Amino acid sequence: MTWVEGLLRYRHTVLALLAAALILGLQARFDLPVQLFPDTDPPTVTVITEYPGMAALDVDRELTRLLEEEFASLDGVTRISSSSQTGLSVARVEFDYGITSALAAVDVQNAVGRLRPDLPATIEEPQILEFSTADKPIITIALTSDTLALDAIREQADNAIRERLEWIPGVAAIDVVGGHKRELHVALDPERTEALGIDMPQVLEALDDWNLMAPGGRVRIGELESVVRFDAPLRSEADAREIILVADGDTRVRLGDIARVRLEPGEPRAAYRHDGQAAIAVQVLRRDDANTVEVAARVREALEPLRDAAPELNIVVADDDSVFTEKVIADMTQTVMIAIALTMVIVLLFLADLRQAGIIALSIPAAFLATFGLMQLASLDLNMVTMSALILAIGLLVDDGIVILENIHRHLDEEGQPPRQAAIEGVGEVFGAKLGGTLTTLGVLLPLAFMGGFIGELFRPLALTLAFALSASFVMAVTLIPLLATYWLRPATSTATPRWRETLEAPARGVRHLYLDVLALALKRPLATLVVAVMLLALSLGMLRMTGSEMLPRFDSGGFQVLVDMAPGTRLDTTLATLEPVERYLAEHEYVVDVSSQFGHETGARSMGDRGAMGVNQAEITVTLVPRTQRSLTQWEIMDDVRQRLETTPGVTLAVPRELGGTARSSTAAPIIARISGEQAQTLDHTASDLLNHLSGIPGITDLYKDWALDTPEVRVRVDHDRAAELGLTGAGLARAVHQAMDGAVATRFRQPPKRDLDVVVRYQASDRRYPEDLEGILLPTREGPVALGEVASLEHTLGPRIVTRENGQRTLDILGFHLGRPLSEVVADVQQRLDTFAAPDGYPATLAGEQADFDEARDHMMRALLLAALAVYLLLVVQFRSFAHPVIIMTAIPLQFIGVVAALLIAGKYVSMPALLGIILLIGIVVNNSIILLDLARRRLAEGLDVYAAVTEAVETRMRPIMMTALSTIAGMLPLALEMAVGAERFSPIATVIIGGILAATVLTLVVIPALFVLLHRLVPALHTARG
Amino acid sequence: MKASRTVCRRRALRRTLGLLALGGVAIVTVWSATDRLSERFSPEAARAAPPPAVTTISAEPTGATLYSAAYRGSIETRDETTVSARVAARVLESPLHAGDRVEEDEVLVRMDTDETRLEVQQREAAEQRLDGERATAQRNLDRQQDLFSRDLIPESEIDDARQRVATLEAQLRENRSALELARKRLEYTTERAPFTAQVRRTHVRPGDLATSGQPLIELVGLADLHAVLRVPERDTLLLKPGLDVELTIPALDHTVTSRLDRVYPTLDTSRRSGSFETRLTEPPEALRPGMAVQARVVLEHLDHAIRVPAHAIWSDAKSQWVYRLEDGRAYHTEVVSRSLPNGERAILEGIEPGDRIIVTPDRRIRDGMPVHAVDDSPR
DSSP states (O other): OOHHHHHHHTHHHHHHHHHHHHHHHHHHHHHSOBOSSOOOSOOEEEEEEEOTTOOHHHHIIIIIHHHHHHHHTSTTEEEEEEEEETTEEEEEEEEOTTSOHHHHHHHHHHHHHHHGGGSOTTOOOOEEESSOTTSOOSEEEEEEESSSOHHHHHHHIIIIIHHHHHTSTTEEEEEEESSOOEEEEEEEOHHHHHHTTOOHHHHHHHHHHHSEEEEEEEEEETTEEEEEEEEEOOOSHHHHHTOEEEEETTEEEEHHHHEEEEEEEOOOSEEEEETTEEOEEEEEEEOTTSOHHHHHHHHHHHHHHHHHHOTTEEEEEEEEHHHHHHHHHHHHHHHHHHHHHHHHHHHHHHHOOHHHHHHHHHHHHHHHHHHHHHHHHTTOOBSHHHHHHHHHHHHHHHHHHHHHHHHHHHHHHTSOOOHHHHHHHHHHHHHHHHHHHHHHHHHHHHHHHTOOHHHHHHHHHHHHHHHHHHHHHHHHHHTHHHHHHHHHOOOOSOSSOOHHHHHHHHHHHHHHHHHHHHHHHHHHSHHHHHHHHHHHHHHHHHHHHHSOBOSSOOOOOSEEEEEEEESTTOOHHHHHHHHHHHHHHHHHOTTEEEEEEEEEOOTTOOOOGGGOSOOTTEEEEEEEEOOGGGOSSOHHHHHHHHHHHHHTSTTEEEEEEEETTOSSSTTOOOSEEEEEEOSOHHHHHHHHHHHHHHHTTOTTEEEEEESOOEEEEEEEEEEOHHHHHHTTOOHHHHHHHHHHHHTOEEEEEEEETTEEEEEEEEEEOGGGSSSHHHHHTOEEOOTTSOEEHHHHEEEEEEEEESEEEEETTEEEEEEEEEEOSSOHHHHHHHHHHHHHTOOOOTTOOEEEEEHHHHHHHHHHHHHHHHHHHHHHHHHHHHHHHTOSSHHHHHTTHHHHHHHHHHHHHHHHTOOBOHHHHHHHHHHHHHHHHHHHHHHHHHHHHHHTTOOHHHHHHHHHHHHHHHHHHHHHHHHHHHHHHHTTOSTTGGGTHHHHHHHHHHHHHHHHHHTTHHHHHHHHHHHHOHHHHHHHO | OHHHHHHHHHHHHHHHHHHHHHHHHHHHHHHHHHHHHHHHHSOOOOOOOOOOEEOEEEOOEEEEEEEEEEEEEEEEESOEEEEEOSSOEEEEEOOOOTTOEEOTTOEEEEEOOHHHHHHHHHHHHHHHHHHHHHHHHHHHHHHHHHHHHTTOSOHHHHHHHHHHHHHHHHHHHHHHHHHHHHHHHHHHTEEEOSSSEEEEEEOOOTTOEEOTTOEEEEEEOOSSEEEEEEEEGGGGGGOOTTOEEEEEETTTTEEEEEEEEEEOSSOBTTTTEEEEEEEOSSOOTTOOTTOEEEEEEEEEEEEEEEEEEGGGOEEOSSOEEEEEEETTEEEEEEOEEEEETTTEEEEEESOOTTOEEEOOOOTTOOTTOBOEEOSOOOO
16 A cells, blocks of 8 residues: 555544644644743853942952853863952853853852852842843833822832732843932931041941840730840831930930931932933843743733722833834734745746646645644744744745645646545655655754754754754645545646647746757867866865855844943043933934933842943943834944034943844854953053954944953952051041941831831941042041041042953953854954964963854854754765766756856855855755755666766656756745845845755756756766666 | 747747856956955045043132131130138038129128037137236236335245236137137138139039038130141141131030130140140130130132142142143143142142133043043033
C-alpha cells in the first residue's frame, strides 16, 4: 500500500488529525507570547551595594574589586563588568546561556555571603537582582496633577501606585523617579546648636530614642497575661520639635529651639519631566523571564482602577516598549498577508487554474497554523525574528505543494487517470525527491539552530520556525493536497487554452526560447561559459570583500534616547533649566509622540542605563516618534536635529542621540568601543584623552566620547593631623561630622501607616551648607567645645572621576562611538588602523571592543554553520544520488549564488550583515534543489542512452517551468520583506534581499552553468559516464 | 518561408530584449558598485566637532568688599559681680529673680538682724553703764584730789582713783568699738546692688542660712557690652584694630557694623585660637552677655573689582585664569582674583572693563579655540 492509498483509506482519521492540528495551531497563534526580539541577553545578575559617602575610586578599591574577584570563581561566568560611583557599587555578572538567572542569583548570593566578613562594615546590605541595571524600564508612567504638588504626587506614587503595580506578575521592580520624596527634615541652625552646647550626634540620638517602639515583656493580670509595650513613635512635626535635648535645672532645650523641623520634600538629586513638564515617573522593570507585552498590558490594565481611585492625578503612559512591539508584529502580520497574496498571484499565473490555486491557497494557512502549534511546543514566541522567518517561509512552503499538485494534475490531465489514481501516482513519483529536498533544507537549518553564542540565541528561533514551516508544508503537501486534489481536481474539459492564459504565456515562452538560445550557446562553448561564470564569481567575491559589513542592519525603531552631559559639577536646577527648551521643542515636534526625560539618579532606583547612576549634570531624554511609515523624516534626521540643538546650548558638553536597539546586544553600549585598561585613573584618563584626539576625524563616526574622566569637581579636605589630634578629633569622626552636616544623616524612620515610612533626616540648614566657606564653618564637637572645620583642615579643589568602570577584573576606560552613513566594518577598520599607530603607555593597552567584537564572534559561529550546512547538504545528496561526484556538480550552484547575492546587496544599498550571512546559508538549501531537479532528469535521460547534449537540453526544457515557478513564488513571497514594508522589517530584510538575489542568479546560472559543467565533466572524465552506466 | 522569417524576427527581438534586460541589470549593479566603492575609498569627511556654545558677561567694574571667614564668639561685659554674704545669718528676704533689673543701691537680700541688733543694744547699754561709772570715778577722783590738796589723804589714794578713771575710759572706748562693729554687722544684713545691673542668678531663698562668704546673688551690668570672637590661628595675622566688623547676632536676627577694638595678644593654647574684641556702640535692647555672635571682618573695600560667578574662574596650583571672548574665540587670560561671599569672585587684575568673559564652565574650552557665543545671559 502506498502512502497515498493509506491516506485515502484512513482519510477520516487524517482529516480529523489535521483539523485537530489546525485548531491547536489557531489557538497557539493567540497564545503565543509576543515580543520584539528573542531573548538574547545572557542570564545576568546584578549586585548593587551602597557605600554611603565614599568616593568612586575608594568604592572601587574597597568594595567592587573584592566582589569581582569573588564572582570570577563562580561556575559559568562569562563576563563581569562593574562600575563604582560616589557611594554606589554596581557589579554585573553574565552567565552562560545554559544557566537560569535564578540559579545564578543564588550562586552570587552565596558568594556575597562568603565575602561579607571581609567587606567594609559601613556598606549597606548588597541587593542581588536578577536583571541588568542597564535594562530600560519596559513602561514608564508619568504622573502629573493640576491640583497636587509634586511631593504629594510622589507620595501617592510611592504608596498606592507602587503597591498596586508591584503585585503584577512579571514585574521585577518599580522605580519611582522625581526627587520629591518627602522626609521629616530637621534643619539645624549651627549657631544655635553651638550657643546651646549641643552637637549633631546628640540630636540624632535623641530623635532615635524618642521615636519609641519597644517591647516590655509580659505581665499577669489575674489569670490572663498582657504584653507590655512602649508605643510612642513620632507622629508629627510637633512631636519632633518637642523632643528635649538638654534639661539643666529649670532650663529645657528642645529640638525646635535649635532646628527647623518640617515634613517636606527632600533635597532632589533626580528629576523627571514628561513632554517638558515636571512629573513623577513610575518605571516598571520586568523580570528577566517575563514577557514585555504581557507585563505592559497588565500594567496598563492596572492603571484604570488607579485612575478611578485618584481622579486628581493625570496618569499617562509616557514610554511603552510594547507599543512598538505590537506595531511591528501587526505590520509584519500584514506583510505576511501581502506575501501570501503575491505568491498566490504567481501560483495562479503559472498554474492558470483556480481549483489548483485554491488548493495551494488552502494549504498555506494550514501549514502556518501547524507551524504556530509547533512554535508553541518549542516555547518560541512571536517576534521580529520569527515573523521574518514566517515571511521567508511563505515563498518556500508553496514549493512542495506546487510540485506535487502539478504532478497530480499532469497525471490527471495528460495521462487521463481518475483523480484517485492520479493522486496516488502523482504523489508517489515525487515523494522521495521532495522529502530529499525538504531534508536538504532542514539539514541547512539544523546547524543554524545550534550555532551557540549570542547569534545562536538570535537565529535559533528563526531556524526553528523555518524548519517547522517547511516540515508543516511538506506534511500538508503530502496529506492535505492529495486529499483535496482527489475531490476537487477534474481533468481539463477542453484542450483549447483560454485567451487570457495565451496572453500570459507568450512572454513566458519568449523567456524560455531566449533561455534555450543561451543554453545552446553555452553548451557549444562550455569552457568559455565556465570561465565567464568564474570571472563573474571572482568579481562578486572581490566586491563582497569591498562592500562594508555590519552586525545587524540599523532600523528606524521610532524611538531614541539622547544622552546629555552638562559640564561636570552643574547643579540639578541648572541642568533642568538648560534642557527645558530642547524638550519643549521636541514635545511640539509634529512627529514626536512622547518625550520622557530623566535627570540624575534617584537613590535606590535600580534602572540606571548603561552610564551607571547619572549625576545631576546628566540627563537621558527618551523620545518616541510616530512609526516611520507615517513621517517624512527618518529617525536619524530627527536625532541629528536634536544633536545640533543641544550642541548650541551653552553648558552642554555631550549630546549623544542613540537609537534604541542601536547595538545588536543590549549589553554592548555602543557600536564602536576602544577600551583602555590599566590601574592608575590619572594615566587612564590621560591616555584616553590622547586616544580620543587620535581617533577624531574618522569619517562616519558621529559621536565619540569617554565613558568617564577625571573631570568632576571635588573639594579635598586636608586635615591637619596635629591640630585634630590636639583637639581629640579622629579623621573618621571628622569626616562623619562633615558628611552629616552637609549631606545629612538618617536619624530614624517616621512612621505614617498605612503609608510607607519616611526618613528623618538631620543636617545643617540650607543656608549653612552651600559654599566652601560654609564647609569650613562646620562645627566639630571637641572636648574644648565646638571647633570649625577650617581650624583643623584646609580645602583643596581638584578633579575626580564620576564613575570608575571595570571589565573582567581590569580597570577600564572606554571610548564610545556611534556611526552613521558608513558601514561599521569600514569605520572599525579605520579605528583599528589608528589604534595600531597609537603609542599607548606601557601597561595601558588600547583594544577594540564593542559591536565589532560581537560581530567577529558571530561571524565565526556563522562560518562554522555555513560549513556544517554545506557538509550536511553534501552528505544528503550523496545518499540521494548514491554518488560522490555528482553532488559536487550540484553544489557548484552554491558559489554561483554569490553573484546574485552581491548584486542584490549593491542594488538594495545594503551591507553584509548577520541576516545577510544567514540568507547565504539558507540559500545553500534552496539553490541545490534546482540542480537536483535538473541533474536528476539529465542523468535519467543519459541512462536511457541519450547523448549528453540532448539529455541536458531536455532536462532544462522540461524542468525549466517548475524551477522558474518555485523561484518566482519564493521571490514573490520574500519581496515584501526585502522591500521593508513593515516597520521593523529593516532588521532582517537582508535575508530576503540576499535570497532573492541568490535565487535569481542561481536559477539563471543553474540552467546555464550547471549543464555546461555537466557536459564539460562528461567530456573530460568519460569515466563518470561509464562508471555510472 | 514567411513563418521562418517571423521566427527569425522574433528571435532577434527576444535577444535584443534579453540583452537589454541583462544590460539594464548589469548597469544598475555596476553603478551601485561604483557608488559603493567611491563611498569606501573616498568617504564623506567626518563632521567637525562644533565649537562649544558659551555664554558671556561683560566685565564691569563695581565695588566689592572682601571679607574674612566667618568667626564665632559671644557677647561679654566687664560689669559682672557675685554678691556674697558678709555675715552668717538667716535670709529673710530675697525679692529678686534671675533676669530682674536692679538699680544701684537697691536692696538685693535682707537677712535676719535680731542677733546683731541685740548686740548693738547690749553695747549701747554697756556704754551707758561705763559712762556712768566713769563719771562717778571722775567725781571720786576730783574729791580725792581736793582731800589730797588738803593733805587729808595719802597720794596713793589719788593714784588709785586716777587709775580707775583711766580704766573706765579704756573700757568705754573698747565698748564703743564693739558697738561700731555691731552696727556695721547690722548694716551687713542688708545687701544692696553695687551698680545698675540684671540679676543673672540668685543662690539663696528666704529661710536659708547664709554663711559668711557664701554667694547670694550674681549681677551682670548691661553697660559696656562687647563681642569677643575666636579666630583660627592663621587668621590672627590678618586682623588689626580699626577694621570694620559685620556682626550678626543670630538670636536677635540683628546685624550691626562695628569696629575691631583690640586683638588679644595671646592664643588659647587648648584650641589654638586667637580672639579679638569689638565694642557695640548701640547695642540692641535685648542684647545680653553670653549671646552667640558671628562676625566677618571687612578686610578690604575694592572700588573697581569685576565680579564674576566663581565657576567662571579656572585655577590650578600655579595660576588662575578666565577665558575671554574675542572675535569668536576663547582666549586664556590670567587673572588675580579674590573670593567674595555667595559664590562670587572679584577679579582684581588681568581683565579690562568691557572685556567679555566666558562664564560657561565647559572643560573643552582651550586657548584660541573657536566658540559659539549664545545670547549674553544676565549675570
